[in-house]
Amino acid sequence: MLKLSVLALTVSMSVAAFAAPQKNEPIQPIEPAVVTDAAKVELGKQLFFDPRLSKSGFISCNSCHNLSMGGSDNLPSSIGHNWQEGPINSPTVLNSSLNLAQFWDGRAADLQEQAGGPIANPMEMGFTHDLAVGVLASIPQYVQSFQDVYNTDTITINEVTDAIAEFEKTLVTPNAPFDQWLQGNDDAISADAKAGYKLFKEVGCTACHNGPAVGGNSFQKMGLFEEYVTDNPAEGVAGLTGDDLDRFKFKVPTLRNVELTYPYFHDGAYWNLEEAVDVMARLQLGRKLDEEQISQMTAFLKSLTGEQPSFAVPMLPPSTAATPRPVPFEKLAE
């Protein structure tokens, strides 16, 4: 683990060398999004907000990665098709392009691969890739947009998830007070936040929570010094590898906008940032922080709330007579 985190530090420091002049710290500022294909981003934005990618016609990407609420749903686990209870806390989509992989267990290599998951997951959007593509192909404005962006008459799930991923890459949150401080504005954060950041480094949080996303760049075991007790059945990476050593190994979540992305941890069991700080210090670092320390560290964490993506609510092109109808309710008999 030490090796991993040293590596992460090295990688993130070399990234910092290319950024604007700033303090030499284990955390680097979030860079603003650079949009190179505005039409693709716009298409991806429509798809992100379009509930017709779900069987019910009710659930969109934005339902569980709500951009009004820090890119999350602020629920312990998500509500899926037919009000099914999701197995794990919905991670924020904000700054998710900075993650080394997607999902808590990293089972998707990138945002494009991730985007296909919920659409076809019976517990989430409950649809299939073919049916989702069929809906889009029945809507002339979408067909035109895919033609314009991908120069193709035939929409496939690859273009759908590529466009969604391209939109998601714009969902970064630069210019947090902490970033302003990193870039030399000493008044950008409070004395408490500064003390909290000092402590954050001293006790070792930066071993895992480093880089521009303050996390998202390694997998670590949840519960090193004490066991993490939960009734959530998620196994983490072990669910993929079958290796007992990978049990409870999860992708370290980003701490960017952590003020907005409650409740915390893979099971969403902790609603208050102060409690989450206390648990992390004890379980991961074997440290019992006192009330003042927790308060300071929380002040630092709140300084990581950046500028939220701002854009107009997208307008979705209407369905046509050819559009397959949503199936919100299963009729047992007709």
Added chain:
Amino acid sequence: MLKLSVLALTVSMSVAAFAAPQKNEPIQPIEPAVVTDAAKVELGKQLFFDPRLSKSGFISCNSCHNLSMGGSDNLPSSIGHNWQEGPINSPTVLNSSLNLAQFWDGRAADLQEQAGGPIANPMEMGFTHDLAVGVLASIPQYVQSFQDVYNTDTITINEVTDAIAEFEKTLVTPNAPFDQWLQGNDDAISADAKAGYKLFKEVGCTACHNGPAVGGNSFQKMGLFEEYVTDNPAEGVAGLTGDDLDRFKFKVPTLRNVELTYPYFHDGAYWNLEEAVDVMARLQLGRKLDEEQISQMTAFLKSLTGEQPSFAVPMLPPSTAATPRPVPFEKLAE
């Protein structure tokens, strides 16, 4: 009924006298929204998008009156708390300030009265007014906004619904091609749309669908010349009055943006505008339109799609340690 529609015509024509110079027609242009209290509108917008006004923390006003989809959910009936099936088609919120009353049966006098309904309806948002107010009162930014807008330290449901209604009043859709035509731009709509409008008046649609909202200003019986066959149990105004004569009497829906607000009628049984036109002509007017007439009338109806409200996705203030937690899933035993 004749009396009612003549009255409606008189009322709407006197309104027209105050508007910009235009053709003397039974339909008048939609006037742009005039915002007199921007802070109140902004607060109402946040509340409209805030799922914390529901028990689950998942359903907001925008869930069923989706402003990306013509202010509706494009479902026959809505999905409510715990995936319950709503009893009736969710009417568009667009231009709803022009309705003579709210809900299909008009049981709410105005938008403010309407806004309180779904929050406390066990089939919809499943919450109570007290609990919703309690959530808002636990969030300092909301407390400050209510203080700024209403000069009060104590939030009640009255301020909540007043702010939502004030936002909803801005959700008008001016400058539709048909409005441009009304205002003298002869090229704004197609020859088909013009023929469709002529037919719309000739066969008598304007008896009920008139005024700026092209409807919304009277209650009429669904199924005059033929019975409307449906398995939807809604009784219309009779559900309020107990009077058999009021059975199937519903508020005439606005035809503004009707292209976007499928499926149609109180039971959402018809997905295609052409079918809806055919049904209406037969059942309400005793007229069987031919294919060309239906196509022309549909072209006219599509010219009623106006400029959709455009604004940035609102950012919601985060919950605090004092905020009551949402209850998305009922646990039978703890």
